[in-house]
Amino acid sequence: MNLRMGSQLFIDVQIPLLWGTRAIVQDPEERLSIINLGGDRALLEVLEDEPAQGIPFAPSVEGFVIMDAQGTELYKVSPVAKSITPLSLKLLPVTISRDAIRVGTNTFQSNMVSGFGVGISVTENGIGLGGSVPPGLAALRV
Amino acid sequence: MRDLVIWAISLRVAKLHGGAVLLSRDKIHTGELGRVEAEAAKLSVVPSVDDALRLFKIETPDAKLFIELLTPLWKELPAQGLAVPAEVSVVDVRNARFVRGPSGALFALATIHVRLESGAEKAVVVQLRTPPEGPSEVHVFEAGEIASVEASALTSAAAPPAPDRAYEERLERLRKVLGE
Numbered sequence: 001m002n003l004r005m006g007s008q009l010f011i012d013v014q015i016p017l018l019w020g021t022r023a024i025v026q027d028p029e030e031r032l033s034i035i036n037l038g039g040d041r042a043l044l045e046v047l048e049d050e051p052a053q054g055i056p057f058a059p060s061v062e063g064f065v066i067m068d069a070q071g072t073e074l075y076k077v078s079p080v081a082k083s084i085t086p087l088s089l090k091l092l093p094v095t096i097s098r099d100a101i102r103v104g105t106n107t108f109q110s111n112m113v114s115g116f117g118v119g120i121s122v123t124e125n126g127i128g129l130g131g132s133v134p135p136g137l138a139a140l141r142v
Numbered sequence: 143m144r145d146l147v148i149w150a151i152s153l154r155v156a157k158l159h160g161g162a163v164l165l166s167r168d169k170i171h172t173g174e175l176g177r178v179e180a181e182a183a184k185l186s187v188v189p190s191v192d193d194a195l196r197l198f199k200i201e202t203p204d205a206k207l208f209i210e211l212l213t214p215l216w217k218e219l220p221a222q223g224l225a226v227p228a229e230v231s232v233v234d235v236r237n238a239r240f241v242r243g244p245s246g247a248l249f250a251l252a253t254i255h256v257r258l259e260s261g262a263e264k265a266v267v268v269q270l271r272t273p274p275e276g277p278s279e280v281h282v283f284e285a286g287e288i289a290s291v292e293a294s295a296l297t298s299a300a301a302p303p304a305p306d307r308a309y310e311e312r313l314e315r316l317r318k319v320l321g322e
Contacts, residue, residue, distance in 0.1 A: 001321035027319045048312050051242050058239050059203035061191040071239055076190075142316055 004028075006101035011114040014133055015140055017101065018121045020091050023140050024084065032082060032096070034066075037137040044142045049079035090124045103127050145170040156185035163187075163194055205235035208252045211270050215280040222282040224256065224266060231257035243274060253285060274306075 003010045005026045010016040017024040021038030027048070034046035044052040045066050051057035056067040062078040065087065073087040083095040092104035101108040103122050108129065113119040117133035145168050152171075156162035161184035164171060171187050180187060188194045192202045201209075209232055219226050238252035250270040255263050267283040 001319070003319065025316070025319055027315065033316050033319075044313075044316075047309075047316060051240075053242050053248075053309060056239050056241050059207055061195065061203060067239055071237065140320060141322055142313060142320065 006096040006108070007099050007110050008101060008108060008119065009112040010119040011112065013113055013115075013119045014117045016113075016119040017094070017096075018118045018134075019084065019094055020089055020123065021137060024094065024096070026082070026096050030082065030096075030098070032077065032079065032084070034077070034084070035140060035142060037140060039138060042138045042141055046077055049077075091122055092127070094122065149176065152185055153179065153183045156180075156183040160184060161186070163197060165189075165191065165194055202235075204238040204240075204252075205232075207240065208235050208238045208250055208254070208270075211250050211272055211278075212254075212268065212280070215270065215278055218280050219256075219282060222280065224264070224282050225259045226256050227259045233257055233263055243272070248272060248274075 001010070001013060001016070003013075003016050003025070005016055008016075015023045015037075018037075019034075021036055022045070023035045023037055023042075025033045025035070027033070031048040032046060033044070033048060036043040036045050043055075045055050046052060049063075051064055051066060056069065056071065058065045058067065058073075060076060062081065063076065065073050065076045067073055075087055075089055076085045077083075078085070081095060082097060083093060085093045092106075095102040099109065101120060103120070104127075106127055108120060111129065113130050116130040118131045119129070121128045121131050121134075148164070148166070148168075149171055152162060152164040164185060164187045166172065166187060167189045170176070172189070176187075179185075186197055188197055192204070195202045209230065212232070213230055216226070216230050217228070232254050234255040236253045236255075238250065240251075241249040243249070248271065250272070251267065253265060253267050255265050257263055265285045267285055269281045269283070271279040
């Protein structure tokens, strides 16, 4: 896919921003969608700044919290700040503003990523720019 | 270092004003080591804005939504063995969770404290189903039953009705972004 997101230009990438096992996508109107690729099939968790259908959630002051089927709080989404904050997930928080993508204290600004499986990847161990899709992930289709 | 400065200032403010709230998830601020010191200074450490609102007994967004869904079904609670007065008397809402349907929440579950007709308070688990078509349902469980309720309810809600047109349009927009 080709996508401009947070001032980065992703050309011919499969997943522009991979946060753990979740693909984070921001559309041209700056709405966030989050798709979990950790299962057999892609599971849409957030669609255009709102919890997707069938996904447990709780509204919060800043937006909403996405939970798993057992009610464990996974992460918090702030549609105004365009930020995703981990709660039980061991990942750095991500904020996608017009001029940058911030991962923890790291800032990605005006990069072009072309021809990679993953544009920016955030794992429990670190951050990467341009890489292959980790094995075992479901295809990014909703 | 910055964590310790925040901690020291928080303690100072709490001592000065007879209490304070620190919003933090930092290990330094939430660990056992500082607990006694915080209690002595009447410094409350909470992990989120929502928890701070609960501390001040201000209605949180999740509590507000749950009460909105429960209100039309309130009169059915006595038939479920919960002797509540006619007017909605929810004192507290905890652990609320929702599963979205085509037009808002389809399923909701929370532990709530209600004031009974006798004046006593009781904690119960309340499960709500608000299907887009057909009557809404309310079920009351004893607080200890929460584990079994959660498992069964969330499994059945995982198969919501077919999405509506607006949702399909949003899905279609996302598919275009993904290049499908």
